[in-house]
Amino acid sequence: MKKNVLITGTSSGVGFECAVLFGRNHYKVYASMRNPDKGDKLRKIIEEENLNMEIIPLDVTDLSTIQSAVDSxxxxxxxxxxxxxxxxxxxxxxxxxSTEKEIRWITDTNYLGVVFCTRAVLPFMRKQKQGHIINISSVGGLVGQPFNELYCGAKFAVEGFAEALATYVTDAFNIKITNVEPGGISTEFMSSAVAKTTVEGQLSKGEYLPIFERYMAGNMKRANESEQQVYQTGQEVAQVVFSVAKNENPPLRVRTSKWAEDFCQLKTQADPDGTKLVRQIKESFL
Structure with missing residues (x-):
């Protein structure tokens, strides 16, 4: 039986690459995006390669669109x-x-969107006794970083949500949970993040300026160290996502590069893929 996959945020970056990769490997793909008008690049590939893929509207900050997408x-x-x-x-x-609006937006987009999309699919995965929920998390979900406390806070929340869920839905309903944790990604996501920092951040003045300048200089240095492969392409991260989806016994968490692995080592060395901790929690509570 052919499997289907619902992917959020497919207009560009990792989501776009995941949609194409799953489609080319004979999944039925529901490629969702907040604004389907931005799906022309994906539509072109669908038509050229005759992929079994449908572009559907879904805004992870709008519960009605989440439920409509799942219901369809x-x-x-x-x-x-x-x-x-x-x-x-x-x-x-x-x-x-940061304004209150910005704080709520970054939390809604990066954390609550995961919660509500997961909540929407769980009843059906339970009924079919099978499913896999894959969250694109980040090394920022394991390691806090300067000027990223709001983003990291949201990704830390994703990690905790997934870890707790995995302690009971996997054994009871055969629903697997995996967090994919990239480091830097050279996509529009990164460009957007930099724009938010430098243009809207208003960090070019005030007491934060010296710290911010050191932070940005470090970012530029890492970006130029290509031999260390700090920044991955969306395609490279998508390959990890697809590999996880095919895995019959997937890990709870997986980093997508050596750099990401090294960056998180102090947090992950005792239990790199998270499975030991999940087993311990199950033994303690269940």
């Missing part, structure tokens, strides 16, 4: 096999200088 898939296929919670937004700005 169930009406057509009767099931959802894989959910890739990819939609997210970069943000680099101090909490002191």
């Amino acid at each position: 898939i169930i009406a057509k296929d009767g099931r959802i096999d894989v959910l890739v919670n990819n939609a997210g937004a970069g943000f680099g700005k101090t909490v002191e200088q």
